[in-house]
Amino acid sequence: MSGARAPLPTVPTAGTRLRGDGAVARVLAPAMLVLALLGIWQLYASVGSVDDFILPAPTEVAQALWQDRALLWDNLLVTAQEVGLGVLVALVLGFGLAVALHFSLTLRRGTYPLLVASQAVPIVIIAPLLVVWFGFGIVPKLAIIALVCFFPVVVTTLDALGNVDPDQIKLLRTLDASRWQAFRYAEAPAALPAALSGAKIAVAVAVIGAVFAEYAGSSSGLGHLMLQAIPQLETARAYAAVVLLAAFAVALFSALALAERRLVPWANRRPEGPRA
Amino acid sequence: MATRLEAPAEEPRNVLGPDGEIHLAGVSRAFPRRNAAPVPALADVSVNVAAGETVAVVGPSGCGKTTLLELVCGLQKPDSGTVRAAPAVLMPQRDLLLPWLTAIDNAALALRVAGASRAEAREQAHPLFAAFGLEGFERARPDELSGGMRQRVAFLRTLLSGKPVLCLDEPFGALDALTRREMQEWLAGALAREPRTVLLVTHDVEEAVLLADRIVVLSPRPGRVVAELPVDLPRPRAATDPTLLALRERALEALRS
Numbered sequence: 466m467s468g469a470r471a472p473l474p475t476v477p478t479a480g481t482r483l484r485g486d487g488a489v490a491r492v493l494a495p496a497m498l499v500l501a502l503l504g505i506w507q508l509y510a511s512v513g514s515v516d517d518f519i520l521p522a523p524t525e526v527a528q529a530l531w532q533d534r535a536l537l538w539d540n541l542l543v544t545a546q547e548v549g550l551g552v553l554v555a556l557v558l559g560f561g562l563a564v565a566l567h568f569s570l571t572l573r574r575g576t577y578p579l580l581v582a583s584q585a586v587p588i589v590i591i592a593p594l595l596v597v598w599f600g601f602g603i604v605p606k607l608a609i610i611a612l613v614c615f616f617p618v619v620v621t622t623l624d625a626l627g628n629v630d631p632d633q634i635k636l637l638r639t640l641d642a643s644r645w646q647a648f649r650y651a652e653a654p655a656a657l658p659a660a661l662s663g664a665k666i667a668v669a670v671a672v673i674g675a676v677f678a679e680y681a682g683s684s685s686g687l688g689h690l691m692l693q694a695i696p697q698l699e700t701a702r703a704y705a706a707v708v709l710l711a712a713f714a715v716a717l718f719s720a721l722a723l724a725e726r727r728l729v730p731w732a733n734r735r736p737e738g739p740r741a
Numbered sequence: 742m743a744t745r746l747e748a749p750a751e752e753p754r755n756v757l758g759p760d761g762e763i764h765l766a767g768v769s770r771a772f773p774r775r776n777a778a779p780v781p782a783l784a785d786v787s788v789n790v791a792a793g794e795t796v797a798v799v800g801p802s803g804c805g806k807t808t809l810l811e812l813v814c815g816l817q818k819p820d821s822g823t824v825r826a827a828p829a830v831l832m833p834q835r836d837l838l839l840p841w842l843t844a845i846d847n848a849a850l851a852l853r854v855a856g857a858s859r860a861e862a863r864e865q866a867h868p869l870f871a872a873f874g875l876e877g878f879e880r881a882r883p884d885e886l887s888g889g890m891r892q893r894v895a896f897l898r899t900l901l902s903g904k905p906v907l908c909l910d911e912p913f914g915a916l917d918a919l920t921r922r923e924m925q926e927w928l929a930g931a932l933a934r935e936p937r938t939v940l941l942v943t944h945d946v947e948e949a950v951l952l953a954d955r956i957v958v959l960s961p962r963p964g965r966v967v968a969e970l971p972v973d974l975p976r977p978r979a980a981t982d983p984t985l986l987a988l989r990e991r992a993l994e995a996l997r998s
Contacts, residue, residue, distance in 0.1 A: 635811070635831065636831055636837050640830060640850060640854050640902050641854060641855065650854070729841075731841045
């Protein structure tokens, strides 16, 4: 960064300046970017070319966040539960399916096209069916969330399982490892980083899945709140809900990144920042 | 890397038994290709290795050396001819240590596969770490070890499989010259302590003369046995020994012809 420049008067030693640079990169830079974007948004909104029930200014959104905090919080809890459980279902299904497909060529040939096709099904088409089957409770939401986010988990995990060095497997065979042991000692750990990448994609799309699911039929949750707020011209409240959803997605993603650091300490990683 | 092998602390362990032998008779192997004639790798190769003998197989690149080892390890079947070999374990050129396991867990992999608990496996592997110049590195991850040390761990993994036949596929080919020499001396010492039947594939003739009881020279693809040279030299051997140098020249000549 500014390593070669003359030290600023407020930053006395090289050591603190280095640390300062790290903090700038980690916290200040993204904060500045967010502030700049908010500033542009604020300016754009205040020019008045768009009605504020179409695009509320950031200040209005902030106001809605504060005024409706109890309402937003209650609905966030509902959506967070749906997303949390939905992701869990997707991960279990995704990893399980990837392993099953890895072990069985017949299964892979037979069902992989079907899995891809399942991703092309618009949720709106099958949502009524899910409501008929599972009612208005949490189950249809979990089904929809799992449907939109299990796919990246399956694809990343399956590809990684198949990309294990064949020489590694040969070596294990000469050590008399069974097929299952080869999986346990070589393939599964080798696939773990990719599986976690799949999980990170899954949590990001799970939030959208939850909103879709609540649109399809529900009486609470942030998606439901948005659906109600927009015809009431409470656009700022809908945006406040979006802000919370985004923050929640970031929190889930960060939790997975943290888990990754604990689970795959051997994998090479960039020195700073999350691996996206 | 200044570690040196200690003198054998105990009597060599005998895992050889009467059956640590390898017999290949008239073995041929070719690899099919799409829309083309199969690539012959080995043609009518006969090699016999006695229990406890170290045989080096030298030959130009692509002469089927690795195929030979995989046949002995049972990873491939010959197209014709017969392969009879005692249980064999492979040590590839790339160490193939599992990056998520510590050095000692990598070395003890065969014991884990055979059903030992992690603690039992470590307990059995531990004394070898001291004896083979790896003391203090038991808990290191592979990426924290030098190339030479990784090969030592890989060799321990091979030894701890408990199999009488070791198939070493250019085990030091990826190391720098200095480390390679050091590892050759190390291997000679290791085999003196833990005798095994060894089939050593290499393209380094000097390595063959330093380590083997006998050298089998293969022709370019498809590999055929063109010469067999006994190496009747006492151990430990010095690379500067004139008899050894003369033998090296003979092997090189056989390779060129």
